[in-house]
Amino acid sequence: MKVSILFCSLAAIGAATPAPSRLQAKRADAPAYAAHTIDQPIDHFQNSSRYEPHTKDTFKQRYFFDSSYYKPGGPVFLYIGGEISGESRFSNLETGIIQILMEKFNGLGVILENRYYGGSYPYNSSTTDELRFLTTEQTIADNAYFRQHATFPGVNGSLNGADVPWIMYGGSLAGAYTAFTMKTYNSIFAGGIGSSATTQALLEYPQWYNPIMKYGPSDCVSRIVDIVDKIDALIDSGNTRGIQQLKEVFGLGALQNLGDFAMTIAFPIGGPMNYPTNTWQELNWNETYGSDDFWDFCSNVTNIDPPKNISSVDKVLSKYSNGEAWVGLGSYADYIKKVLLPSCESGRIDSTDPGCFGTQNQTFYADPSNGGSRSYLYSTCSESGGYQVAPKHGPSLISRALQRNYTQQWCTWAFPPGQHNSVPMSPELHYYNKYGGWNIKAENLALIDGSTDVWLDLCYHSDLAPSPRISSDKYPSYLIAGAGHHWDSYGIKDVAAEPAYIREAHEWEIRTVSRFLQSWTQKH
Numbered sequence: 050m051k052v053s054i055l056f057c058s059l060a061a062i063g064a065a066t067p068a069p070s071r072l073q074a075k076r077a078d079a080p081a082y083a084a085h086t087i088d089q090p091i092d093h094f095q096n097s098s099r100y101e102p103h104t105k106d107t108f109k110q111r112y113f114f115d116s117s118y119y120k121p122g123g124p125v126f127l128y129i130g131g132e133i134s135g136e137s138r139f140s141n142l143e144t145g146i147i148q149i150l151m152e153k154f155n156g157l158g159v160i161l162e163n164r165y166y167g168g169s170y171p172y173n174s175s176t177t178d179e180l181r182f183l184t185t186e187q188t189i190a191d192n193a194y195f196r197q198h199a200t201f202p203g204v205n206g207s208l209n210g211a212d213v214p215w216i217m218y219g220g221s222l223a224g225a226y227t228a229f230t231m232k233t234y235n236s237i238f239a240g241g242i243g244s245s246a247t248t249q250a251l252l253e254y255p256q257w258y259n260p261i262m263k264y265g266p267s268d269c270v271s272r273i274v275d276i277v278d279k280i281d282a283l284i285d286s287g288n289t290r291g292i293q294q295l296k297e298v299f300g301l302g303a304l305q306n307l308g309d310f311a312m313t314i315a316f317p318i319g320g321p322m323n324y325p326t327n328t329w330q331e332l333n334w335n336e337t338y339g340s341d342d343f344w345d346f347c348s349n350v351t352n353i354d355p356p357k358n359i360s361s362v363d364k365v366l367s368k369y370s371n372g373e374a375w376v377g378l379g380s381y382a383d384y385i386k387k388v389l390l391p392s393c394e395s396g397r398i399d400s401t402d403p404g405c406f407g408t409q410n411q412t413f414y415a416d417p418s419n420g421g422s423r424s425y426l427y428s429t430c431s432e433s434g435g436y437q438v439a440p441k442h443g444p445s446l447i448s449r450a451l452q453r454n455y456t457q458q459w460c461t462w463a464f465p466p467g468q469h470n471s472v473p474m475s476p477e478l479h480y481y482n483k484y485g486g487w488n489i490k491a492e493n494l495a496l497i498d499g500s501t502d503v504w505l506d507l508c509y510h511s512d513l514a515p516s517p518r519i520s521s522d523k524y525p526s527y528l529i530a531g532a533g534h535h536w537d538s539y540g541i542k543d544v545a546a547e548p549a550y551i552r553e554a555h556e557w558e559i560r561t562v563s564r565f566l567q568s569w570t571q572k573h
């Protein structure tokens with residue numbers, strides 16, 4: 050779920066504008082798809098005590114569509130926006146999976162922006178009370194309402210009729226929403242594809258780092274794991290002078306909070322919650338849509354012949370490790386200093402100024418201004434969890450200073466209790482897991498994942514779920530070997546020219562959608 054850079058997230062790290070989400074993607078130059086709006090009920094559950102006091106108000110929910118491939122009788126492809134703005138998803142209409150499907154099936158493609166993101170806020174600010182309608186069930190009810198009421202100015206004929214086939218697609222958190230919508234409103238959709246759909250909520254998600262540990266350059270992984278062990282031993286020793294010296298090696302001597310320090314040096318790897326720079330998650334089969342920064346980072350850490358003044362840093366903390374060198378520390382620290390520190394333009398390292406690295410600032414978090422990072426944090430704190438923490442046992446790529454209370458503190462600061470709503474002490478995962486989690490099942494819901502995705506263990510093909518997963522026409526599933534986070538959503542307007550593993554995934558999706566349409570025709 051969480052995105053990166055260009056989409057920034059959680060502010061705090063005011064820093065390099067971190068981004069939320071389990072998705073990401075480089076934002077293409079925004080082409081011109083006009084924003085349309087639908088009057089969407091704020092509260093779809095007038096009978097539910099959860100939303101008392103109720104409101105009958107509506108808000109303007111934005112959508113963007115492309116009818117250039119549409120021919121009468123064709124299907125509608127509904128792309129679920131998830132935790133970023135509709136504009137950030139335009140590449141899906143231009144060159145991505147929706148373009149591929151529109152062209153193949155003479156369909157119309159439409160991006161629906163999720164409530165509380167982009168330009169689709171029900172209220173002018175996001176106080177705890179105003180956020181009370183940002184729940185999974187309200188969000189997916191929007192999808193059903195949209196399918197039944199959407200209009201497409203300029204397109205001849207209504208497309209919201211009961212017999213028109215609608216097929217959803219979503220990646221990451223939006224993939225989970227797609228799956229939950231198919232589960233809850235199955236009869237009104239011809240099908241849905243959840244890509245890297247994070248359908249399972251776990252409070253703690255140390256597994257985020259597993260694919261990196263397993264598939265990352267092994268000498269890079271082992272150097273970081275060893276440095277992290279030494280860092281944690283030093284922290285555990287309580288030697289304040291040594292700990293201060295350690296922070297200074299990274300140019301972060303000003304950071305008071307050890308969690309903030311641990312998070313900052315983890316940024317090239319990722320999280321917790323914040324991704325101011327590109328990580329493993331932003332690798333992509335086509336560099337146009339991602340970034341190779343992770344390879345550069347590892348290439349620094351594994352440099353076997355760094356300049357003397359860098360390699361000498363490997364020994365400056367040896368007195369805290371029985372004389373052992375911290376192999377790669379100099380290169381690791383040099384990378385942090387060169388690539389991350391400059392983003393803190395004010396120089397106030399330990400602050401929430403843009404690009405800086407402190408997060409211990411309640412005032413900053415409590416700002417109720419509307420924003421995607423705030424909305425994403427709210428969903429995390431209230432229903433979906435997934436806190437990135439160090440594992441309880443075994444090797445770790447991030448310091449064990451990063452435990453669940455590090456993420457939970459932001460929830461507490463950001464959402465002080467309101468009159469009608471407050472965030473729980475810990476996310477109420479049952480609101481998210483009630484759709485089935487890893488075992489979600491709905492007719493004509495396809496689930497496609499990538500084996501090297503950091504979010505894989507919250508998806509259908511998780512190592513924590515039953516395996517092997519056997520696909521069927523009614524319950525299709527596909528695990529792309531060697532692919533990352535919803536890599537099938539990207540395309541180059543020529544399926545045949547794609548690398549084989551992506552091409553085959555796209556061909557499978559085309560066949561799957563053909564079957565959805567056949568089964569819809571049989572029913573209508």
Ligand SMILES: *[C@@H]1O[C@H](CO)[C@@H](O)[C@H](O)[C@H]1NC(C)=O
Nearest residue numbers: 092093094095096097098190
């Ligand atoms: C809400 O309750 C009213 C009155 O009990 C009932 O008529 C209506 O069907 C209910 N609506 C839903 C959506 O459950």
Ligand SMILES: *[C@@H]1O[C@H](CO)[C@@H](O)[C@H](O)[C@H]1NC(C)=O
Nearest residue numbers: 106108170171172173174179
């Ligand atoms: C929100 O802001 C708009 C534009 O400034 C204004 O017209 C509207 O009345 C405001 N709504 C509320 C509920 O304050």
Ligand SMILES: *[C@@H]1O[C@H](CO)[C@@H](O)[C@H](O)[C@H]1NC(C)=O
Nearest residue numbers: 120121122203204205206207
């Ligand atoms: C609109 O659709 C109707 C019914 O399919 C058809 O008769 C009419 O010619 C269409 N008009 C245009 C402008 O395409």
Ligand SMILES: *[C@@H]1O[C@H](CO)[C@@H](O)[C@H](O)[C@H]1NC(C)=O
Nearest residue numbers: 342345346348349352384388
């Ligand atoms: C280290 O990282 C920088 C910045 O990404 C990159 O330009 C450089 O090539 C890397 N150096 C090595 C030795 O890999």
Ligand SMILES: *[C@@H]1O[C@H](CO)[C@@H](O)[C@H](O)[C@H]1NC(C)=O
Nearest residue numbers: 356357358359362379383386
């Ligand atoms: C190492 O030396 C080079 C060349 O003298 C210099 O540019 C660089 O800033 C030094 N790096 C560190 C970490 O001292």
Ligand SMILES: *[C@@H]1O[C@H](CO)[C@@H](O)[C@H](O)[C@H]1NC(C)=O
Nearest residue numbers: 399400401402407410412413
């Ligand atoms: C804390 O946040 C407030 C509000 O954003 C800001 O004005 C202040 O400079 C921040 N202080 C620090 C130390 O980050």
Ligand SMILES: *[C@@H]1O[C@H](CO)[C@@H](O)[C@H](O)[C@H]1NC(C)=O
Nearest residue numbers: 308450452453454455456458
């Ligand atoms: C989290 O808990 C640990 C262990 O109890 C403690 O050392 C640390 O200070 C706590 N961190 C926060 C942010 O509360």
Ligand SMILES: *[C@@H]1O[C@H](CO)[C@@H](O)[C@H](O)[C@H]1NC(C)=O
Nearest residue numbers: 144335336337540541547548
């Ligand atoms: C990557 O995408 C760009 C833009 O669509 C395309 O021109 C290029 O050929 C693609 N490269 C590969 C290796 O697919």
